[in-house]
Amino acid sequence: MAKTKLNIPVKRGDRLELDVETLASSGDGLCRHEGYTVFTPGGLPGDRVRGKMIKITPRFGVLDIFERTQLSKDRVDPPCPVFFKCGGCKFQDLNYEKQLEFKIQVVRDNLSRIGGVELPEKIEAFAADKQYQYRNKASFAVQGKTSDPQIGFYSEGSHKVADSPTCDILPEPINNAKEWLRQILKKNQISVYNEGNHRGLVRGLVIRHSESTGEVLVGMMTNEGRFPRNFLTELTEEKKLKELGIVGIIQNINPRATNVILGKENRLLWGKERLTDKLADLSFHLSLGSFFQIHSAQTLRLYDLIYNWVDAAEGKTIIDAYSGSGGIALWLAAKGEKVIAIEQFEPAMEDARLSAETNGISSCQFLTGSVEEHAPQVISKEKVHTFIIDPPRKGCSESVIKTLLQSQPEQIIYVSCNPSTLARDLERLEGYKIHDMRVIDMFPQTQHIETAVYLKQIKSAEN
Numbered sequence: 034m035a036k037t038k039l040n041i042p043v044k045r046g047d048r049l050e051l052d053v054e055t056l057a058s059s060g061d062g063l064c065r066h067e068g069y070t071v072f073t074p075g076g077l078p079g080d081r082v083r084g085k086m087i088k089i090t091p092r093f094g095v096l097d098i099f100e101r102t103q104l105s106k107d108r109v110d111p112p113c114p115v116f117f118k119c120g121g122c123k124f125q126d127l128n129y130e131k132q133l134e135f136k137i138q139v140v141r142d143n144l145s146r147i148g149g150v151e152l153p154e155k156i157e158a159f160a161a162d163k164q165y166q167y168r169n170k171a172s173f174a175v176q177g178k179t180s181d182p183q184i185g186f187y188s189e190g191s192h193k194v195a196d197s198p199t200c201d202i203l204p205e206p207i208n209n210a211k212e213w214l215r216q217i218l219k220k221n222q223i224s225v226y227n228e229g230n231h232r233g234l235v236r237g238l239v240i241r242h243s244e245s246t247g248e249v250l251v252g253m254m255t256n257e258g259r260f261p262r263n264f265l266t267e268l269t270e271e272k273k274l275k276e277l278g279i280v281g282i283i284q285n286i287n288p289r290a291t292n293v294i295l296g297k298e299n300r301l302l303w304g305k306e307r308l309t310d311k312l313a314d315l316s317f318h319l320s321l322g323s324f325f326q327i328h329s330a331q332t333l334r335l336y337d338l339i340y341n342w343v344d345a346a347e348g349k350t351i352i353d354a355y356s357g358s359g360g361i362a363l364w365l366a367a368k369g370e371k372v373i374a375i376e377q378f379e380p381a382m383e384d385a386r387l388s389a390e391t392n393g394i395s396s397c398q399f400l401t402g403s404v405e406e407h408a409p410q411v412i413s414k415e416k417v418h419t420f421i422i423d424p425p426r427k428g429c430s431e432s433v434i435k436t437l438l439q440s441q442p443e444q445i446i447y448v449s450c451n452p453s454t455l456a457r458d459l460e461r462l463e464g465y466k467i468h469d470m471r472v473i474d475m476f477p478q479t480q481h482i483e484t485a486v487y488l489k490q491i492k493s494a495e496n
Contacts, residue, residue, distance in 0.1 A: 035468060042067040045089050049096060053080040053105070058139045058452070060123040060480030063097070071096050074189060075117065077127055079105030106349045107131045112165070115197040120189035122202060123480040124467075133158045136472050136482045140452045144393065148456035150467065157471055159334050164210060164477040167328045169310070172294055173211060173238040179224050192228075197357065202478055204231065204251050206242045210277050214251070221264040226256050233291050234258050239285070239294070239321055242278075243310035244329055249278040250308040252321040257288040260302075269303040280310060281305040283321055295322045304411050307384065312336070315367055317358060317388045323381035324357030328475045335448070335473050335485060336364040341419065342446055342469065342487045349418035352442075354404045354433070359385025359397070366397035372414065373398045375407045375416075395413045412440035421446045428454030434461045444468075445488040450475075452482055466491050 042064055043049065053076040058422040062076020070093040075163035076082050081103035088095035109115075111125035124132045137156050146160070162168065176194045177183035183196040199208045218225075218235060226233040260268070267373040268282060281304035287296025299306070299321065308320045310325070312333055319325055328334035339361060343351060353362040353374045358381045362374035374397060376382050377389035389397055402408045405423075411417065420442040422429060428451065429437075437445060445465060449455035459467075469487040476483070 035084050038044070041089060041094075042069050043071075043086055043089070043094060045068075045086050047086045047242035048083065049086065050081065050083045050102065051096065053082060056135050058142070058480075060135070060384045060459070066094075069094065073098055075442035077105040078463070079302050080108060107421065110478075110480065112404060115185070115195045118188045119195035119197065120191075120264065122478040125201070125478045129160070129164055129477065131473060132477065133160055135417045135480075136474065139482060140455075140472055140484050141460050143382045143452035143456040144459065146456075147453055149461040150456065150459050153470060159331065159338075159471055159473045161328065161331055161474045161477045163328070163330055165201050167330070167477065168202050168207075169202070169204070169243065169329055170239070170325070170327050171203050171207050171211070173240075175218075175225055175235050176404055178226055179222050179233075180219065182215060182218055182225050182235070184211060204242055204244065206247070206278050207240045210240050210242075210249050210251055210279060211238060213273070213277060214253070217264065217267050221261065222408065223260065223264055225270055228290075230477070231256070234260070236287060237294060240318060241321070243306055243308055243319075246309050247278045247312075248280045248308040250281050250283070250305075250319070250321060251279055252283045252285050252295075254285045254287055255399065257286060260284070260286070265302065274303070279304070280308055285321060287364045300317075311362075312360075315363060315388075317360065317363070318384050318391065319358055320380045320384050323384045324376065325360055326475060328477075331473055331475050331483075332360065335475075335483070336361060337472075338471060339446055339448075340365060340368060343419045343421075349420045350411075350415045351421065352408065352417050354401075354408060354420065354422045356385065357381050359388055359399070360395050361423065362399075363388055363392065363394060366394045367392060369396070371396050371410055373400065375400045375402070375404050375411075377401070377403050405430060405436075408433065408436045408440075412436065417442045419444050419446065421448070423448040426451040426454065429458050434458060437462065438464070441490065443490055449484045449486070450481065452484060455484060455486070459488075462488060464491055465489065 055063050057063045062073035064071040073096045082098040083100040084098040087097045093257040107128040118119040118124050120210045183194040185194045185196045188195045224233040226236040234255050237254040241250040282302045284300040286298040286434045307320045310317045351372045356374035362372045368370045468489045471485050472484045
């Protein structure tokens, strides 16, 4: 049987003038041309744009904008000089109120379309008071020549660095530390990694900063090799490090030809392996690669929300799955809850244990390993009242969902950074109903979305 020929009304290279109707979940503008879907990166609803078709597929095309003949009323001037070529932010040119509306709508669309989930009539968003200079951790790519290293984030849709001396969503101490490193890398002619031939030393930088303590932790991702002595002497000049707030410098070695940022081996070049951060009265020890929410003020609001949701636990067991460096677990345990935290990344568990010791918290147990491995063992011994899950973007495995349904906790709290996998997992959690939910804007100026969902057993919810 002959294949049906698709009627695509445009071809690659065609020039079109279109009206941007809405935003796709990716944050790209969305247009229609004779019924055909066209994505316009950089387009906002209300824009009229001219551009060239650079990609054609059976389901959609992509238009590269070269002119806006009419501007959206929701456009604002982006402060960043490389905004239009950097892929780090999507929405510096969009009114903040509209950013929140977009995020709420993406969550609503995903949960109703993918998950078929019954939603609250209104989904509230926790807007960020701090919409710039909020991100407490940055991962920079390093490319280019030894004489002129390019340091920044990748340009949208490419693997090329959009170099800039500052990033507006990062606090000044991170920008300052990055530029200082650029200067001494350049001055000492430290080779830059080349993806093509897998040669060169420096691959990237990870810099963490605590607004509450002022501490900065620096990680330099490298190919296999050592830094020359003259560079290390300048790198560890204590007067400069004190001025920058740097408390530790780590060489992370990643010899693999991969896009994965961190390797498995760390060499401490100077100072401490961790920085200390504080949220309210709690201290947290954070190593280079451990997960911790990146917007501290919004993290406080998330943690308080979760505590209010588990308030009925009254000393019963709470599981904090995918616990990272223990933020949620320690927050709840400090308020008297009995928590079992599960995390696969061993350095993060070491951070959590050290933080528990520093804060005098003894009601929190830490299990190193996968949720798939440990959660069934926990539920075989204890009646779990609340199951908190904060998985990576891929969501929960079938095994974790099965464990959740077997354990039959009275309530499940699902914290998600990916609305589509959240929707898929909520659909699989039969016997539970959404009791409350919030969109927490952890990532202003970007398309990324954090959602917290409070689920109760249908029997419990009806009582």
